[in-house]
Amino acid sequence: MGLVVQKYGGSSVADAEGIKRVAKRIVDAKKTGHQVVVVVSAMGDTTDELIDLAGQVSPIPSGREFDMLLTAGERISMALLAMAIKNLGHEAQSFTGSQAGVITDSVHNKARIIDVTPGRIRTALDEGNIAIVAGFQGVSQEKKDITTLGRGGSDTTAVALAAALNAEVCEIYTDVDGVFTADPRVVKKARKIDRISFEDMLELASSGSKVLLHRCVEYARRYNIPIHVRSSFSGLQGTWVSNDSQGDRTVEQAIISGVAHDTSEAKITVVGVPDKPGEAAKIFRAIADNQINIDMVVQNVSAASTGLTDISFTLPKAEGRKAIDALEKTRSTVEFDSLRYDDQIAKISLVGAGMKTNPGVTAGFFEALSDAGVNIELISTSEIRISVVTRADEVDQAVRAVHTAFGLDSESDEAVVYGGTGR
């Protein structure tokens, strides 16, 4: 039997009862003969409470100290979890990110893992312990300061440890049964996906699916660590994300994984840009220089009469103000008529292998939207994804229409509890 890494989010360890329930599940895995490493997030609302405290003492908390503060959260949950496991008669030891060898860069609040040296974890396992590791945190290589990994940090910790320890699988326990063909809150007939490739999962994650974050899937793909996303509230098989999950991919036929949607973005249109080389570059340089990540970019065909074109792009709503300010400041060097800002948009994406070589997919996608009376504002495609921007208030009917059109609806209405994941 090999080594398993399990990750439990904050909602799974929200209180003492949750911790005891998770402890039983961990012990069950140990009893099957596996070596078990557990990555745990802070309990329920702990992080929010700590953030609130920080706000009470300082309007702009220092990054270094903010990380020191937040990491107290996992310290509490991991120690309690180790105690609960020992109370079931099994040996367990908890480790901070630093003790577990999670080495990061020095960017506080959103550090990136640059190495994992899990010597102490290996020793603890070899001595028969279950190792409990604090998610979301590490120690900076340069200054040896405590860092946190930002959103999705605990999932990334789990995958990184699984890679460093050569684990069989990284199990991500959450409060849903797995990854679904669409958001079950919107599409009642959404089906749980049994197996999905890293590539499709990456596209779903960057298209609005929130069960796994892009960053964690990317890490797993690079080191080829299978991820099993499953519920901590049931014993059901969840969704396997791996390299070899679509053996029939060689068959040149579109295999649709699912429909994702995202209402967290806004659209900016730069109106009346001269259609000549370098103008678009200046616009996106201004955006990039302000550390703003953009998503879809579309440039209209320019009107022959004026020689002017419009450039539209989408970006997180939270970055909207900053982007507008950055563009206004470029008016001296970039010619354009006006800026339009629109945060009442939604992005709907269809993800699946073989899409590019099956023109019928794109056509079917647009037909489904058209039949549902949904207007398309922007279009963007990749090898395995096609995304459109629509009005925000049309997103639910759009997602349902596409889900049905591509035969994703389940036979029966499943009752699924769906919530966000922890950090």
Add this chain to the structure above:
Amino acid sequence: MGLVVQKYGGSSVADAEGIKRVAKRIVDAKKTGHQVVVVVSAMGDTTDELIDLAGQVSPIPSGREFDMLLTAGERISMALLAMAIKNLGHEAQSFTGSQAGVITDSVHNKARIIDVTPGRIRTALDEGNIAIVAGFQGVSQEKKDITTLGRGGSDTTAVALAAALNAEVCEIYTDVDGVFTADPRVVKKARKIDRISFEDMLELASSGSKVLLHRCVEYARRYNIPIHVRSSFSGLQGTWVSNDSQGDRTVEQAIISGVAHDTSEAKITVVGVPDKPGEAAKIFRAIADNQINIDMVVQNVSAASTGLTDISFTLPKAEGRKAIDALEKTRSTVEFDSLRYDDQIAKISLVGAGMKTNPGVTAGFFEALSDAGVNIELISTSEIRISVVTRADEVDQAVRAVHTAFGLDSESDEAVVYGGTGR
């Protein structure tokens, strides 16, 4: 200007307002030109809340994991304090016990400091930072596990850092104005002691005075670090504890420091022990083998007719059950008639230099108690202390009588707020 170590207890940093108030005080010290190291306890009730959580997941929490859990408390307070200082425009960095180089043995929950290697603190100070250090915690030399120092741990951390950094003074901030000639809750006319020797402070601490614990004073004496005990709620001078605080000690005259009392102990009497060599040794070996600390020990003169004697000793009430059990088990090897357990006792101690060579002190002490109608059950003396055991319900009148008899009463009635210190 030199280096100052300041320690703030949990009651001083109980909430965001307290943290901001303490931050201002720290910045004031920095502005006078000192390098400042701050040792901080967990906020108010944090530790109790964590202990409660541990109790919910396990009836007997593991020592290692319990320490991991509890140290989250200082992590929160120290990060918030650093943020609050930075918000006042000064640089501050927080450090865990481990980062500060507090090296301990491996005895979880009550580890002892065996070395302090404050390289990171020194660097932070040299770079112009105020260094905030988590009290109460360290890292074990052998296994590199997180440890906690037990009761009075934060004060000991502060003194140990002061010694390692060659500080001018270790300031212990608490919620009272200093060390008093008696407990101000009992004796309204108790006076604040301006200066006291390490030796007298040690005797007061082991006789029931709770402002400073024995352990911390012992550490300060060994490294000759002056301690200044003062209130975090006022700017008043408090009590200086140091080597050179009683220059007039060479004058052979009794200098009374104060009256301490202690109602936390119980008395066990072993009745009818044969008065022959080795019997007492067997009794106290049984007690010691159970890791029970005893305080006063008195053996009566044996009655010539029976050749039997009684041996009485005092010990913490919490250890009473364990001691009785240990003694019952020795019945096969130790002869005695019966055991008597009494937890309705109090210990009253008079502490001061030159006591031994001034017979009038002992006489005056007993006369004062006699005049107050207080009966004496046990007597024990040292070079600079005389202690008696009385009934618990007579303790207040006994302390007041002695305080007055030795001229310790202040001229005016002071209003003093008195409370326990944090950990």
